[in-house]
Amino acid sequence: MNAQTSKSGTRTRALKLGVSAIFAAVLSACANYAGIHSDKQIAKPQQYETAKSLPAEQGRWPAADWADQFGDAQLKALIAEALKGSPTLEQARARVAQAQAYSETAKASTMPRVDADYSLTRQQYSSSALVPPPYGGSWQTENKGLLTASYDLDLWGKNREALKAAVSDEEASKADEEAVKLTLDTAIARTYNQLARLYVLRDIAQQEVARREQIDRVTAGRIATGLDTEVERKTAQADLATSRAAVTALDGSILTTRYQLAALLGAGPDRGLSIERPQLGVGDDVRLPGNLPADLVSRRPDIVAARWRVDAITHEVKEAKAEFYPDINLSAAIGFDAFGFGRFLTAASRTASAGPAIHLPIFDAGELRAQLKGRYAEFDYAVATYNQTLVGALSDVATQLAQIRSSDAQLVDAQAAQQAAQGADQLAITQYKAGLTNQLTVLNADVTALNADEAVANLKMNRRDQQIALASALGGGYVDTSADAIRSADASASSNQGKPSNPTVAAR
Template identity: 80%
Template structure:
């Protein structure tokens, strides 16, 4: 009787026994996770009332180059520099690489495995155990070389679900990288706009110093003619010193903002010193695109990441359910095994084996149920995170749009107030020179003009900052292409349809 025939018979008997155990296991294990379930459901973006706060205006979604609308070539160059050298992006890319490696590991679990092993063992065998004389009681050198193959049948889809979960996590990490990218570019644009704000305020402060110097000279002339006293002169000098201090303060703020931009670029602080004065324009007209909020779920990378995590946890739940059923692993080995070196490469040293290995959890003190409960809890958390991301996104779009519209309305009144305050200052200065009014009237008019100039400057810069924030709230040009149906949120169904438990319920 050949070794191969014996091997085949043993394998056949083992398979029959395995199938018997498997059938019994399925019948007895169907109710193992009865009562464990999750009720969380992902929200539909259209279930939220947004028609009034987020109206359809036939606008366009931001493009990836949304910052170009402000017409400042330096801003575009700074963003491009950050995208190539920022350590923050490097961190995000490393997380994507780690997730990709994990998905490759999970994919390997769904495929057959082949290994080659060789061992050389010098051993003294017992003379009173299994090995008979003459080998028993002697020292022997055993040579063993084996080629082994194994394959998990994965009847209940555990490995396949693990692979799907890993792929979903990979997609989530890629979306996270887009979140980091959007946050970085938005931060640079807003910091750059802040730098532009400080330069405009510095111009106003410099103009104010000029005004205060002019008032001081007029006051000196009025003292010479007996119209004013040293009190007015000292007041003028104090106001002039205060204006110069404000100018110095703005110089310091310009410097620190340059350093902040350099840090966002991933460069040293000296890089910030080479940034020229911004030349930002007004930008495009603000109009919301149609199909809000439905299309927002595929335009916001944070929502896409949250959606993929829900999808990943769905597969994690199915994987945990499959743990309740038998694992059947087919294995085979062929090779050479001999004492000594002389007979190692002979036909008599051949060895082979084949057969299934079956693992069935019978009593685990509730470990599998606890693990499944944990997966459901993670799934519920992922769903809640997705729903919250959707609510936050809608709120941000509505808030930024409201801020833009409010700022536009404020600018009309602020510019009217600015024109009036400037005219009042000019009239007060003429009257002060002519001796028709006192210094207090001029100073009040000057303060009002200064406040009006600052208010208009701040509103204009705030308007641009809100426009940048709105572009970010709309996704900053991101479009999810990871799934043909990416605009639809994942279903919250975590039933393992490929396991017999569903048919048993």
């Protein structure tokens, strides 16, 4: 008896060893992702040298209502109107809704599924096949009603990673929407400032018309006294006509700029006709906030969007890796199946089934490896895009600050030149009236004064335009608040199986 028991135990152990060996051989022959990886990582803002170009000046980050600093109620109203009716913004909102739908679809894959099915089939069964008489050779109506349930065990986290990727894509779409808002606000403010510039230049051009009219009158008087000839008169009249043409050209530019603003508002061109002349002020002092490079990554919506796309691809890489492992799906069904209607809902017609379904990729001609390589390529691209976005953002802030400082320095000299040119112009007119100088001197002084006035006006408008661009470069009041929400969503999706994702972790 002991000998027989010993032999039975030996056979059992041998069978287990055999099965284990076969299973190990199958796994070794299965598709695998050995050798496929990436060492790319997103850059940290601290690794870039910015201390000299972006000095800490104890300033404040722009607020969401940064445009209010210029004290123009109409600009504030135009921005609010654009946020309600811009087709560009509607496109961004539609993309957010689409990403949310994808996220909901991915979440459904992590949950059990229950379906109810009913079918009615009228069929003639063969009398020479598997179905015996009396059903063989006859027409029968089969009624089948089933309640089925299935659940993917997701042992390797494939569905959970797909959900995390979808949630990250949703957050990226939300950041994209904020980037569109900021771009739209900035475009309206800069175009509005351009409208203000055109009005100021028109004022200068109109003043120039008045000066040219004065020169024409003085020239007419000098001709009467024999001091000038018709040559000077014709020259004065030509200059006057040129000045009037400049006013007309500016009127056309003002009109087209109004149309541009109407388009930004998402309205027809007639909306631009009701826009009044801008009343923009100087705005706040320009001082950069502290800890700028580090905090900028959560203040710029384009950087935040790029970071979430890196996170999404990271989870897609993990999802692609999980495809190499066995997929186990549990399913069960219960219902009724009978010929005819009379016995359909009877106990004898009950049917039930339950069991697992296991899928293990063994040979796929390299499809899964190619798919994983593609995901890693997308990951490398997303990382490079993020790094480039960060570099561009730092350069953008530094460029706008440098231009503002340059405009401030130029404005001091330009205003001094303007005062001198205006004094010379008045003196030349006075001397021309008194017959102490010629028309050419007056015209030269007048052109110099005109150029000086235009230079000061353009520098002031440029400076305000650069200030608007700097507020946009600093994020326009945007603050990323998605991190807390995403951690909560990831914890719910993981359901005690894994930790929440970190959007700054690189794929391995």
